[in-house]
Amino acid sequence: MNDQEGAAQTAREEQQQPSQQTPRPQPEQQQQRAGGPRGERERGGRRRGGGGGGQQQNQPRRPESHLPMEELRDLFALFTAHGLTEFEIEREGMRVHLGRNPAPQVVAAQPQAMNAPVMYEVPPQAHEQQGSAASAAKAAQPATPAPAEEESLHVIISPIVGTFYRSPSPTAEPFVRLGSHVGPDSVVCIIEAMKLMNEIQAETSGEIAKIYVENGQPVEYGQPLFGVKK
Amino acid sequence: MTRPLRKILIANRGEIACRIIWTCKEMGIKTVAVHSTADRDSLHVLFADEHICIGPPPSAQSYLNIPAIISAAEIYNVDAIHPGYGFLAESAYFAEICEACNIKFIGPRSNVIQMMGDKVQARRAMQEAGVPILPGSENPLETEEEALKLAREIGFPVIVKAAAGGGGRGMRIVRSEEELGPALETASNEAAAAFKNGDVYIERYIERPRHIEIQVLADEHGECVHLGERECTIQRRHQKLLEEAPSPVLSPALRERMGAAAVAACKKIGYSSAGTFEFLLDEDESFYFMEMNTRIQVEHPVTEMVTLADIVRNQIRIAEGTPLAYTQDDVVIRGHSIECRINAEDPETFTPSPGTITAFNLPGGPGVRVDTAAYPGYKVPPYYDSMIAKVIVHAGTRELAIARMKRALEAMVVEGIKTTIPLHLKIMDDPNFRAGEFSTKFMEDFLKKNGTKKPVEIAASSR
Numbered sequence: 060m061n062d063q064e065g066a067a068q069t070a071r072e073e074q075q076q077p078s079q080q081t082p083r084p085q086p087e088q089q090q091q092r093a094g095g096p097r098g099e100r101e102r103g104g105r106r107r108g109g110g111g112g113g114q115q116q117n118q119p120r121r122p123e124s125h126l127p128m129e130e131l132r133d134l135f136a137l138f139t140a141h142g143l144t145e146f147e148i149e150r151e152g153m154r155v156h157l158g159r160n161p162a163p164q165v166v167a168a169q170p171q172a173m174n175a176p177v178m179y180e181v182p183p184q185a186h187e188q189q190g191s192a193a194s195a196a197k198a199a200q201p202a203t204p205a206p207a208e209e210e211s212l213h214v215i216i217s218p219i220v221g222t223f224y225r226s227p228s229p230t231a232e233p234f235v236r237l238g239s240h241v242g243p244d245s246v247v248c249i250i251e252a253m254k255l256m257n258e259i260q261a262e263t264s265g266e267i268a269k270i271y272v273e274n275g276q277p278v279e280y281g282q283p284l285f286g287v288k289k
Numbered sequence: 290m291t292r293p294l295r296k297i298l299i300a301n302r303g304e305i306a307c308r309i310i311w312t313c314k315e316m317g318i319k320t321v322a323v324h325s326t327a328d329r330d331s332l333h334v335l336f337a338d339e340h341i342c343i344g345p346p347p348s349a350q351s352y353l354n355i356p357a358i359i360s361a362a363e364i365y366n367v368d369a370i371h372p373g374y375g376f377l378a379e380s381a382y383f384a385e386i387c388e389a390c391n392i393k394f395i396g397p398r399s400n401v402i403q404m405m406g407d408k409v410q411a412r413r414a415m416q417e418a419g420v421p422i423l424p425g426s427e428n429p430l431e432t433e434e435e436a437l438k439l440a441r442e443i444g445f446p447v448i449v450k451a452a453a454g455g456g457g458r459g460m461r462i463v464r465s466e467e468e469l470g471p472a473l474e475t476a477s478n479e480a481a482a483a484f485k486n487g488d489v490y491i492e493r494y495i496e497r498p499r500h501i502e503i504q505v506l507a508d509e510h511g512e513c514v515h516l517g518e519r520e521c522t523i524q525r526r527h528q529k530l531l532e533e534a535p536s537p538v539l540s541p542a543l544r545e546r547m548g549a550a551a552v553a554a555c556k557k558i559g560y561s562s563a564g565t566f567e568f569l570l571d572e573d574e575s576f577y578f579m580e581m582n583t584r585i586q587v588e589h590p591v592t593e594m595v596t597l598a599d600i601v602r603n604q605i606r607i608a609e610g611t612p613l614a615y616t617q618d619d620v621v622i623r624g625h626s627i628e629c630r631i632n633a634e635d636p637e638t639f640t641p642s643p644g645t646i647t648a649f650n651l652p653g654g655p656g657v658r659v660d661t662a663a664y665p666g667y668k669v670p671p672y673y674d675s676m677i678a679k680v681i682v683h684a685g686t687r688e689l690a691i692a693r694m695k696r697a698l699e700a701m702v703v704e705g706i707k708t709t710i711p712l713h714l715k716i717m718d719d720p721n722f723r724a725g726e727f728s729t730k731f732m733e734d735f736l737k738k739n740g741t742k743k744p745v746e747i748a749a750s751s752r
Contacts, residue, residue: 161354220343220360252360254388277364280357281326 132153212286213263214271217278221252225274233274235285239267247285250278265289291610294318294368294393299333300358300383301373303357303662304679305585306333309371312601316573321365323358327670329361332380336415339365346672352376355383362392369393369608371601372731375674378584379406395608397583404558404580407491409452415578418557420550423569423577425492433470437492440469443493449473451480452488455580457527459483462494467646483669495577497728499570500524501536502582503551504592506563506603508613513555514549516596517622519565519588523716525732534595534626537687537725547576550616554581563589563604587630587679594626594683624683625690629698629713630681631678633669636712643671647705652697656683656690669706679710687725691717715739 138146138157147159217223225233225248235247241261247258269286272278296319299306306322310333322337327346334340341361344351351357353376370392373380377701378396387394396402405411409429412422424443429452430436440447440463449472459480461472473489481487497641499522520536521529533570535544550564563659565586567579589600598615604616624701633642649665661678663669669677680697684690695717698710719735721727 116376138509220357220364222364252356277341279361280344280351281342 092237104230139270152239161268193263212268212288213265214272214283215259215261215263215285215287217250217282218259219250219252221250221257221276221277223272223278223284224249224251225270227256237266237267238269241265241267241287259284261285261287263287263289292368292393294605294609296321296365296367297370297395297605298323298362298367298370298392299337299364299373300352300370301375301376302328302331302333302352303674304660305373305587306331307336307662308660309373309601310336312599312605316602316605318605319365321361323352323361325672327672331668333665333666336448341365343589346670348376348673355380359390359392360666363390367392369395369605371395371604372584374584374587377503381406381581393608395604397560401560402583407452407718408450408455408580409488411581412578414474414558414619415554418554420554420566420578422575423492423495423579424479426490429488429490430473431444433473436473437466437469439491440466442643443491446494446496447491449491451474451476451484452490453486454480454484455527459489463491465594467611487661493577495569495571497572497730498522498535499728500540500566500567500579501539501547501570501576502565502586503547504563504565504586504589504600505551505555505560506598506600506613507560508556508607509561509610510612511556511559512550513560514613514615514620515551516592516598516600516620518544518547519591521588522727522729523731524729525736529630530709530732531627531629531716532591533687533690534591534627535622535625535668543574543576545671546633548617550576552577554578556702562607563600577676587676588628590658590679590681591626591628595622595624595660596620597623624685625687626681626683627690627694628679628681629694630676630709631680631703631713632675633677633703633706634675634709636706636709639709641671641675642707643669643675644706645669646677646703648702649704650700650702651678652680652700654697656693657681657697658683663703677703677706680713688723691723693710714742 083106134148135154135155137143144158146155148155225235227234227249234249235241235245241247242264243260243262245261246258247261247267248259250259251257265287267285268288271283271285278284297309298321299309300323301309301325310320310322314336319339320337322331322340322345324331324332324334324340325344325346325348327340328334329342334730341364344354344359345355350419355377358370358377370387372380372383372395374505377383377570379402381399384394384396384399386398404414412425415422425447426436426439430439436449445466446462449459449461449463453459459476461476463469463472464676477487479487480489499520501523502519504516504519505513506516517534518536519532519534519538520538521532523530523532539547544564549566554560554566555564560583562583563585565582567582568576569579570576585600592598593600598620603614634640635642635645646663646665649663649667651659651661658681659678660681663677669675678701680694680701682690682693682697684693695714698714698717701710703710714733716722721731722733
């Protein structure tokens with residue numbers, strides 16, 4: 060019984076390490092605004108540019124809204140180094156919005172605000188974190204999905220407390236593997252609680268891109284189990 | 290035959306979960322905290338050895354979620370579960386499941402919880418044990434005629450009460466025969482809505498009672514002691530605001546009589562672990578059994594201060610099968626202790642004030658204890674009860690304890706939310722409180738005197 064505990068604890072620690080090594084943005088940090096409070100932003104003419112590495116669009120340029128490439132490179136470096144997912148700066152009639160989904164792009168807003176907001180999914184438990192000093196002190200969070208450079212995935216979370224199993228029985232094939240396609244009713248795993256085997260359904264469609272827990276690992280309510288690419 | 294407990298799961302949250310963790314740490318016992326998603330950054334989660342999320346914020350899906358809690362207990366291979374107070378602490382069903390799963394429930398056996406949880410059964414058991422009960426109906430009332438006959442025997446005023454509940458719901462005071470019929474009906478409907486059981490009974494109503502409770506400790510070998518009384522008369526809408534030990538009005542002789550009654554009752558019903566007998570004390574020193582709480586209580590610290598007992602430690606030792614550490618002669622009450630429950634509420638309107646605590650300074654110094662799970666930056670969740678801290682003082686006399694409570698409350702800084710600290714400071718200055726002269730009507734009178742916007746209403750049949 061101590062082994063089970065030890066195994067569970069080790070598995071949890073292993074899962075923790077990726078998130079400890081690479082900072083994962085908390086909900087409050089995802090909307091990083093460089094350049095201070097909103098009051099400091101100026102509004103003016105805007106320029107529309109192309110994606111990083113993509114095609115440049117030929118737009119009439121206003122001299123006063125030219126953004127030097129060096130600054131753009133610095134911004135990129137800052138963005139990547141801090142593992143940000145969203146970044147916006149506005150000054151001198153120029154607004155630059157960086158969003159990471161799936162790869163960083165530079166998008167300068169149009170006056171008509173036709174720029175679609177950068178949409179990405181965050182794992183459900185991120186919304187529920189309180190993000191106070193206490194959580195930083197206690198590192199024993201269970202497995203969290205790998206950080207921001209990952210594609211946005213729909214995360215299947217555990218609806219109950221129990222033990223996670225990949226297969227219907229010890230000798231059977233796993234319900235799903237990486238790359239398996241699932242539909243809403245597809246059973247993806249079993250979570251055993253109090254000797255009852257609960258079949259967990261995907262409740263979404265897509266391809267299994269990530270498996271966050273190991274066979275036999277204890278899981279808590281809300282723990283990420285699978286990442287599904289839609 | 291003792292079975293040492295090496296790991297305990299605490300099926301609770303907030304300050305009591307922390308309280309249990311403190312004693313477990315002192316005893317070298319490992320702790321497992323369970324929490325809802327709203328409590329991920331709670332102090333009890335932070336300080337427990339292990340923790341696990343068991344559900345979303347609503348209590349029904351988390352702290353009352355028996356499968357989730359038992360599953361967590363099995364995953365972490367715990368020896369015992371401490372239920373704290375509230376939540377599942379008095380669920381005979383939960384205790385039974387723990388027993389079936391071979392997890393020690395830190396409390397009495399499930400059948401004892403069951404019996405004392407049913408008001409009518411409890412009254413009957415107390416009668417058989419020789420504990421005075423308020424004159425009243427033996428069984429739930431069947432007809433209005435039966436009720437009327439009984440009311441005439443008991444003598445008005447009487448009170449109609451729900452058999453299955455408490456906390457003021459399903460209760461109506463009846464001062465004359467004409468009021469009886471309508472009161473029975475409304476009380477029964479209220480009880481059916483609140484507790485799914487419309488059974489009501491009636492008993493004598495005492496106009497100016499005091500609420501005195503006796504703390505007991507019983508081991509699993511038939512031994513039992515009492516740790517003296519707590520004075521819990523100061524209540525608003527049947528919710529205690531502050532408590533003290535000992536009571537300013539109990540003589541040693543009365544204390545002995547009440548304590549002996551409680552101990553005799555424990556032995557008769559086969560009680561074990563910590564428990565509390567609640568009595569109504571009339572002005573002529575007659576006392577009557579109200580109900581028994583088969584768990585540790587919110588206000589247990591005042592008893593701990595005056596007796597130097599650690600009630601949680603005793604519960605754990607009892608659960609391990611250890612015989613009681615004290616005889617009745619070992620129990621000595623020294624000095625005076627007062628506890629104020631600090632709630633995240635407006636001190637005048639009592640509307641809840643959830644939010645983030647931006648500044649938090651706790652009082653210290655001689656004879657001050659604060660039981661809390663709050664901290665600077667803590668976000669008081671709206672899903673659970675509003676108590677954020679208990680401030681407890683201990684001093685040589687009641688006068689000194691009141692002075693100590695005043696200065697402790699003045700040093701307690703809580704910003705970002707409203708708290709009832711100002712209310713408690715006013716109570717400490719109230720002449721009736723200071724004189725020790727009050728009944729359960731105290732808060733009603735106090736709030737009228739202090740000109741609050743909403744006067745307190747106690748349910749009466751004339752409505």
